[in-house]
Amino acid sequence: xxxxxxxxxxxxxxxxxxxxxxxxxxxxxxxxxxxxxxxxxxxxxxxxxxxxxxxxxxxxxxxxxxxxxxxxxxxxxxxxxxxxxxxxxxxxxxxxxxxxxxxxxxxxxxxxxxxxxxxxxxxxxxxxxxxxxxxxxxxxxxxxxxxxxxxxxxxxxxxxxxxxxxxxxxxxxxxxxxxxxxxxxxxxxxxxxxxxxxxxxxxxxxxxxxxxxxxxxxxxxxxxxxxxxxxxxxxxxxxxxxxxxxx
Numbered sequence: 511x512x513x514x515x516x517x518x519x520x521x522x523x524x525x526x527x528x529x530x531x532x533x534x535x536x537x538x539x540x541x542x543x544x545x546x547x548x549x550x551x552x553x554x555x556x557x558x559x560x561x562x563x564x565x566x567x568x569x570x571x572x573x574x575x576x577x578x579x580x581x582x583x584x585x586x587x588x589x590x591x592x593x594x595x596x597x598x599x600x601x602x603x604x605x606x607x608x609x610x611x612x613x614x615x616x617x618x619x620x621x622x623x624x625x626x627x628x629x630x631x632x633x634x635x636x637x638x639x640x641x642x643x644x645x646x647x648x649x650x651x652x653x654x655x656x657x658x659x660x661x662x663x664x665x666x667x668x669x670x671x672x673x674x675x676x677x678x679x680x681x682x683x684x685x686x687x688x689x690x691x692x693x694x695x696x697x698x699x700x701x702x703x704x705x706x707x708x709x710x711x712x713x714x715x716x717x718x719x720x721x722x723x724x725x726x727x728x729x730x731x732x733x734x735x736x737x738x739x740x741x742x743x744x745x746x747x748x749x750x751x752x753x754x755x756x757x
Contacts, residue, residue, distance in 0.1 A: 532744070551738040605703075612696065
């Protein structure tokens with residue numbers, strides 16, 4: 511069996527009658543004893559069990575194995591459908607994970623924006639009140655011959671208003687800083703989601719995955735010998751008298 515030649519043809523291609531004019535070599539004596547065919551068939555199955563294997567490719571990423579006789583190219587193409595399905599599922603899970611975090615940060619940004627607008631409005635009002643108070647005090651000073659108690663009171667009020675205006679500007683500044691921090695956190699989270707999504711696409715690419723090769727040996731109980739028979743191989747002679755295969 512180690513010296514046998516494997517031929518690629520279907521059993522239906524064999525004929526039971528010879529072509530007209532065909533000549534046949536003599537059979538070996540052992541081939542004329544029908545009992546030997548039972549023995550040889552058992553030996554052939556035993557040889558297959560001990561010597562024949564099937565080399566397959568395995569994708570650990572998609573937990574799939576190539577079919578016997580399937581080329582690496584065909585196997586990778588077949589994996590692409592699984593890749594799309596698993597990648598979509600993984601991205602959906604990742605999106606659900608990030609959606610909650612992103613929504614929470616978006617709410618913080620919205621509240622920070624509201625705070626900035628509120629602080630800006632308060633600072634604007636304080637500034638306007640201070641301008642009015644200072645203007646009134648200056649006008650009273652110009653019109654009055656002496657610094658009256660009412661003029662002094664307005665000056666004190668104006669000074670307090672100026673202090674509130676300065677504090678309002680500081681509040682606006684802090685609110686803006688808080689808003690920028692929340693916006694940056696939101697941007698960082700969105701970029702992180704984008705990176706993980708891209709990493710998923712890269713790691714689940716069947717065209718670049720390193721496939722593992724492994725060898726499968728048959729179980730003797732799984733070997734089915736459909737036909738064990740004697741056949742002649744047809745040859746033809748060329749004009750030069752050389753015998754060449756006719757199949």
